[in-house]
Amino acid sequence: xxxxxxxxxxHIAKDLFKKGFWKLGLFFAFIGPGIITSNVDNDAGGxxxxxxxxxxxxxxxxxxxxxxxxALIIIQEMCAxxxxxxxxxxxxxxxxxxxxxxxxxxxxxxxxxxxxxTLCEFAGIAASMEIFGVSKYISVPTGAFxxxxxxxxxxxxxxxxxxxxxxxxxxxxxxxxxxxNPNWSEIKTAAITPNLQFDSGMLTMAIGIIGTTIAxxxxxxxxSSIVDKGLKAESYKYARMDxxxxxxxxxxxxxxxxxxxxxxxxxxxxxIETAKDAALALAPLAGSYASLLFAFGLLNASxxxxxxxxxxxxxxxxxxxxxxxxxxxxxxxAPQFYGLYSLMIFLGAGIILLPNVPLIAIMYYSQVIxxxxxxxxxxxxxxxxxxxxxxxxxxxxxxxxxxxxxTVVILNGLxxxxxxxxxx
Amino acid sequence: xxxxxxxQVFLFLSRILGKKIVGAEGKVLGRVYDLTAxxxxxxxxxxxxxxxxxxxxxxxxxxxxxxxxxARDVSVAINSTRELSTLNLRQGELLLREDLLDKQxxxxxxxxxxxxxxxQFLKTSHGLHLVHxxxxxxxxxxxxxxxxxxxxxxxxxxxxKLPNQLISWKFVQPLHSLDLLRLNITQNRLGQIHPxxxxxxxxxxxxxxxxxxxxxxDVETAAETLEETDPKIQVSLINDLNTAxxxxxxxxxxxxxxADLLGDLPKAKAEGILKEMEKEIADDVKELLTHxxxxxxxxxxxxxxxxxxxTTVGEALEKFRQEAEDIDLVYYVYVTDEEDLLLGVISLRxxxxxxxxxxxxxxxxxxxxSVKLDDKDDxxxxxxxKYAVTAIPVVDENDRMQGTILFRNLLDVVAPHLGx
Numbered sequence: 077x078x079x080x081x082x083x084x085x086x087h088i089a090k091d092l093f094k095k096g097f098w099k100l101g102l103f104f105a106f107i108g109p110g111i112i113t114s115n116v117d118n119d120a121g122g123x124x125x126x127x128x129x130x131x132x133x134x135x136x137x138x139x140x141x142x143x144x145x146x147a148l149i150i151i152q153e154m155c156a157x158x159x160x161x162x163x164x165x166x167x168x169x170x171x172x173x174x175x176x177x178x179x180x181x182x183x184x185x186x187x188x189x190x191x192x193x194t195l196c197e198f199a200g201i202a203a204s205m206e207i208f209g210v211s212k213y214i215s216v217p218t219g220a221f222x223x224x225x226x227x228x229x230x231x232x233x234x235x236x237x238x239x240x241x242x243x244x245x246x247x248x249x250x251x252x253x254x255x256x257n258p259n260w261s262e263i264k265t266a267a268i269t270p271n272l273q274f275d276s277g278m279l280t281m282a283i284g285i286i287g288t289t290i291a292x293x294x295x296x297x298x299x300s301s302i303v304d305k306g307l308k309a310e311s312y313k314y315a316r317m318d319x320x321x322x323x324x325x326x327x328x329x330x331x332x333x334x335x336x337x338x339x340x341x342x343x344x345x346x347x348i349e350t351a352k353d354a355a356l357a358l359a360p361l362a363g364s365y366a367s368l369l370f371a372f373g374l375l376n377a378s379x380x381x382x383x384x385x386x387x388x389x390x391x392x393x394x395x396x397x398x399x400x401x402x403x404x405x406x407x408x409x410a411p412q413f414y415g416l417y418s419l420m421i422f423l424g425a426g427i428i429l430l431p432n433v434p435l436i437a438i439m440y441y442s443q444v445i446x447x448x449x450x451x452x453x454x455x456x457x458x459x460x461x462x463x464x465x466x467x468x469x470x471x472x473x474x475x476x477x478x479x480x481x482x483t484v485v486i487l488n489g490l491x492x493x494x495x496x497x498x499x500x
Numbered sequence: 501x502x503x504x505x506x507x508q509v510f511l512f513l514s515r516i517l518g519k520k521i522v523g524a525e526g527k528v529l530g531r532v533y534d535l536t537a538x539x540x541x542x543x544x545x546x547x548x549x550x551x552x553x554x555x556x557x558x559x560x561x562x563x564x565x566x567x568x569x570x571a572r573d574v575s576v577a578i579n580s581t582r583e584l585s586t587l588n589l590r591q592g593e594l595l596l597r598e599d600l601l602d603k604q605x606x607x608x609x610x611x612x613x614x615x616x617x618x619x620q621f622l623k624t625s626h627g628l629h630l631v632h633x634x635x636x637x638x639x640x641x642x643x644x645x646x647x648x649x650x651x652x653x654x655x656x657x658x659x660x661k662l663p664n665q666l667i668s669w670k671f672v673q674p675l676h677s678l679d680l681l682r683l684n685i686t687q688n689r690l691g692q693i694h695p696x697x698x699x700x701x702x703x704x705x706x707x708x709x710x711x712x713x714x715x716x717x718d719v720e721t722a723a724e725t726l727e728e729t730d731p732k733i734q735v736s737l738i739n740d741l742n743t744a745x746x747x748x749x750x751x752x753x754x755x756x757x758x759a760d761l762l763g764d765l766p767k768a769k770a771e772g773i774l775k776e777m778e779k780e781i782a783d784d785v786k787e788l789l790t791h792x793x794x795x796x797x798x799x800x801x802x803x804x805x806x807x808x809x810x811t812t813v814g815e816a817l818e819k820f821r822q823e824a825e826d827i828d829l830v831y832y833v834y835v836t837d838e839e840d841l842l843l844g845v846i847s848l849r850x851x852x853x854x855x856x857x858x859x860x861x862x863x864x865x866x867x868x869x870s871v872k873l874d875d876k877d878d879x880x881x882x883x884x885x886k887y888a889v890t891a892i893p894v895v896d897e898n899d900r901m902q903g904t905i906l907f908r909n910l911l912d913v914v915a916p917h918l919g920x
Contacts, residue, residue: 177644399613409611
């Protein structure tokens, strides 16, 4: 499957070169949703998890990014296909196919999970700005206002441009990766050598990496934004490229974060607990540029996700209940949409500013809720994508079904394992 | 089983789906999965139900005529599912759960509004009519199955009951191919339309059902509905209400309709209602009541506009704009002197076309056709036929204007006697 994918990507790349640059321009006109969705994966929680993985286990978990990339592509591709073919968001389809009851509870759980995640993003803003010496009482309200203003005052095009710009800033991690001058051949070996000891800490970390990369909200967001962008079945191949490209870049960034922490913190035996610790610990080992770039990357990721997560929640819930939801509307035309968006930001930023917030517990439980939610979302997706009435000729092929069911079974097994371990 | 239920006139689809289907011998045949309905005007009629049975692999279809009762379980007139066929939708039929429930509702501009959270039926002796689409939060909570705890909490904390948000089926067009329902009004008018105007089927209901439906309407709608219904039904509906409720509704009706209705009621009831009404309206109605129904005085309404001859067209139009909403007759305005002597008539068209600074006496038609208070209905009908007007003023023996008869009012009196 991996071989086939890389072959396909190679093919696409060749195609692009052959047909000249206008074709490339066309590609850039259709990209956005996939790249944005994938990159938001590397949010504050993601960066923390990758830093911890690198700092605690060195390069030994880095191989896991390759199967994650494949799984991400398989799942996101199905979302993109459903969005393009049906013209409806995922929660839209779930409501119409599975009824009000299931949808209602699903939305409540999703709202809680996303609120927990949003909180983590604002914590990320606070932490990264503290590295630059800015108090959270300034950075969090400013950040909250900025992301609110961006979406409420913008339209799809302007918001997408801002988000794509944020994606570019992830390069800061790649640059810091090169700044530390790592031993590339050692990294290459580690990346292609699967290595998993059955010690509970390492297993939990592996599940954590997968959980933070493949989250329930992403499937909803990707499909909604494809619908909002107005992509049609004819442009489906560009949407697919967008998804593949996005899934690869996100894991490249993850790769550099793990690698960076592995060759510096792990090799010097430094223990860290948060992404902020990682950024601070990097300064003496990798130079202050690497440290500041790391902190800047964290700020960018947190801001970016603090906007996308509430946006995703608003899209998803409005679709489920049939309210108008589009970035191309005014506040007054879609009051529930913008209301939910504003509320999520207000709550997310507000709770962080309260004294003595049990942040670690909130992060932990939002991960658990995500773990509970993911199996349902993935199974609904598979049922929907095989529904002829919705997908017509675009239903999964037999091969795709085998691959996707296998992926979903593995992911669900891991989610269940995580939820069970959380309770015992 | 002779339990006397409150007549269940309104039913929700969510309450019917999943009900047990009990055969004539008390055997459970299955559970309701879906309903089919034929899309006829004005309200679709349920034609049958779909359920899966243990004996057959595919869902089977049961025609609605075999359904006996819906009160608790769905009792049906058959014993076994053997003779039932599988579902085969005819032209113009839709599956309600599959095709309507949970679908998106959009307005004329294509703006998304809500989803179909539930469907509401009116049960009549002819069957089940789909009358409302429920788009409200209450409908959603009902679907989720939390309506009882939800109501209990709201009731105990805020003494508040979340109302249903219903849209009349009249405003809905299912767009089957597009998977959504389109309203034929825009979103911002949604608040103005009244969900429950059911005069069309009110007359088809039996007495108990009719009373229950009528009580569910708010005052304004009830008044409008009442004006449209047959006088005999009007009387039975008002008789069921107490005087306070009845007077609220009658105040909202047009004067002549109100007078006719009160004239038909038993004397004690009518007097009770008049006492409860606002004095001003009650006096006008009493005035009308003193005349026999089939004479001009009994048919006329006192709700019209009259002006002095020196009034300008501009002033008249200004007044017209302010008052027309509450006036029975709007197609003519009358010109009278200070003694109420009828001098002329002006049609609305002439009024609008005239220059604003002209005086009414310059444009009025002084060859006014009028009838006397005690002229009989056949005389009045002749006048209407001869002069092709839509309203005729009524004067007393001194030519003082007393009221005006709308063609509609004449028809109300004359129509029941036609063809006899």
